[in-house]
Amino acid sequence: MSSRTTRRSFLTGVGVLSATAAVATAASCANGGGTDGDGTDNSGADGAGGTGTGGIGDTGTVTFDGPHQAGITTPLQSHNTTVAFTLRDGVDADGARRLLRLWTDDARRLCTGGTVLADLEPELSETTGNLTVTCGFGASFFNRTKIGNRPDWLEPLPKFTGDRLDNTWGERDIVLQICGDDRTTVSHAVRVLVRGGADYARPSWSQEGFLDIPFDTDGQQGTPRNLFGFKDGTVNPDTADEQDEHVWIGEGPLAGGTCMVIRRIAFDMPEWEAADRITREVSMGRTIVEGAPIGGEKEFDEPDFEAFGDDGLPVIDTNSHIALATATGHEDTDPLLRRAYNYDLPVTVSGADDLVDAPLMDLSDTGLIFTCFQRDPRRSFIPMQRRLAEGDRLNEWIVHVGSAVFYVPPGTDEDGFWGEELFD
Secondary structure, three states, X not given: OHHHHHHHHHHHHHHHHHHHHHHHHHHHHHHOOOEOOOOOEOOOHHHOOOOOOOOOOOOOOOOOOOXXXXXXXXXXXXXXXXXXXEEOOOOOHHHHHHXXXXXXXXXXXXXXXXXXXOOXXXXXXXXXXXXXXXXXXXXXXXXXXXXXXXXXXXXXOOOOOOOOOOHHHOOOOEEEEEEEOOHHHHHHHHHHHHHHOOOOEEEEEEEEEEOOOOEOOOOOEOOXXXXXXXXXXXXXXXXXXXXXXXOOOOOOOXXXXXXXXXXEEEEOHHHHHOOOHHHHHHHHOEOOOOOOEOOOOOOOOOOOOOOEOOOOOEOOOOOOHHHHHOOOOOOOOOOOEEOOEEEEEOOOHHHHHHHOOOOHHHHOEEEEEEEEEEOOOOOOHHHHHHHHHHHOHHHHOEEEEEEEEEEEOOOOOOOOOOOHHHHO
């Protein structure tokens, strides 16, 4: 038991070192989505159903303005950089309005193939690569700016069993989730936005993630895999009706917005790699190859949680991940939209000398940036995570080390800015 605690403590420590490097990089930069009008997702290339297949040189364009921000129900892109910001001292509601107007205009230009004013490297934005920029506000944003209409659910999540949260990855004033299929385009967008907002906000943490997204012969996007080897994101509200019911806030001053939860989950890869495939599949409740629920044949088969095998035991283990994560059978839980990315960071150079002959756990910082969207986390993420924290068999190999909650305002008109309705 003591060795498990030591490994997980070290995982958190490595995360701190990596975060420090990421913030330093973003700070040096500072010093130097939506949908179509009919309410359907505008995520296709050129807003017309999508021609991009992901990868270097993809020139697809995601419509920026619309009822909802892009980067939420948009089909997954290959790269994600999520940056959290802290407002500078003295920035009030008027300053926040100027920042958001500036950022929205710059993001709109970047996402639609335009040139940002005073861009020092305009050549790097010639390929849009399905770029999206999604903006959200933390509880402290409302506290510092004194603007109204703060959602009553917008507060830090309760502490769950097994959490080893590090404020390095914690709550902040503003978040920008920047996703795309061209890594250079994403990197350039991050630098432009960090530099453009430097007078008003400083970057506080940055998380970079990636996905290898499969496509079938018809060009349809498949489900990517996490670094445990399982398909990740099979169960999601995919239709417009499901998203209207479970993702988008439907009425009131916050209508068209959503709640973003970001959890950084560290994987104990050496211990996972020591487990056999049967143990892995029983713990997840799905097969590795197809991603089918145990007892099923295909990825999207409905799990049968009432089925029993010849041995008298449930076919799907009652403490498997899918048995506890699904909203099915849990009246206190509404579905949420998962949009997770893998991360895999190298050992920091500063600590390398201390890692000679170190355990394998000390030589990796691998895991999942679990981002999800829902109307109200009290009805979605919180009850789901409470069950997982208490009984998920995957807890043997994972630990939550970061947590943040943000309100994502609705999309924009062609001359509007993020959160404009909050300032009216």
